[in-house]
Amino acid sequence: MALRNAVMAALLEGEASGYDLAKGFGASVANFWMATPQQIYRELERMAADGLVSARLVRQERRPDKRLFSLTDAGLAAVRAYVAEVPTKPTALRDELMVKVQCADVADVGAVREAITERVAWATAKLARFERMRERLLAGRGEDEFFATAERVGPYLTLQAGIAFARENLRWGEMALERLEQRAGAADPTG
Template structure:
């Protein structure tokens, strides 16, 4: 049900085709509402049918024709209503990796370590990408300037949430690696390393 509003919110940035949206979702919105291209195309169809967005067909020279969608007044209004309502659903995190961590005690420590290191690398990669988006958003201003004066601060603040999340993720991975180190030689009464 919320994909609808995620799409409307994405179109606040300006008109976009399904394909372009699927790229946007991949980098920024996916942070809090992931969607596959198929979902987006279907949702765009539905929203256009409901008159919340409108489409215009744009033929291109060396590319397939695309359909650009933009918010209608009705769409903008419904999005505004939604955004002012109290939130129904709490955050839902689905994380296969944390299931593995929950069950890690029956597993070869080297395999666990590999998993955690992979996750850490992935978090740091995402962080680097977010930072680049952030530079683009700030466009030379400082954070303070931007947050005080910009027309829209929503996108910056959600990005900041993503950054904090991935930073925390990486930190957690480092903590786990330390813990794994501390358990390599199970501590005897004197805590003497074995070899």
């Protein structure tokens, strides 16, 4: 998947500046796609050149002018075409932590535990943020009411995938720390 598709998905929420998109990426598509602000700005320029987005200049007092981007008809057609494509393969997991864990038997287990502890902290913070986003999306409604009345359900469904991913990272990290601790206790004859 190209960054272009993720930017177009984010623009389905409505008109946004590059800054708003970069900031909003963390709140909308970050549960499945990461990008730096520079990558987003470059992609917006390419998309504008390709006619997928249009930009309008907004003058601001005491701030630099900003450009607000929105999808064009060609951009919406590109979204529809992208969605119609059959994914070629599932996402491959490339995780540096897993490589370190794989080496735990011949390396500094303390460093591995520290790395896992950091992952647990990351997952805990991410899960809390996603749960706050979930509450904002539901806006006091139950899920059934939300699905029956919401204008768009895609953001909620992808958020649920992000929540599941964060929960699984948390569950795995806690289990791995417990098992490494048990192993260290079993290896220590004075324990």
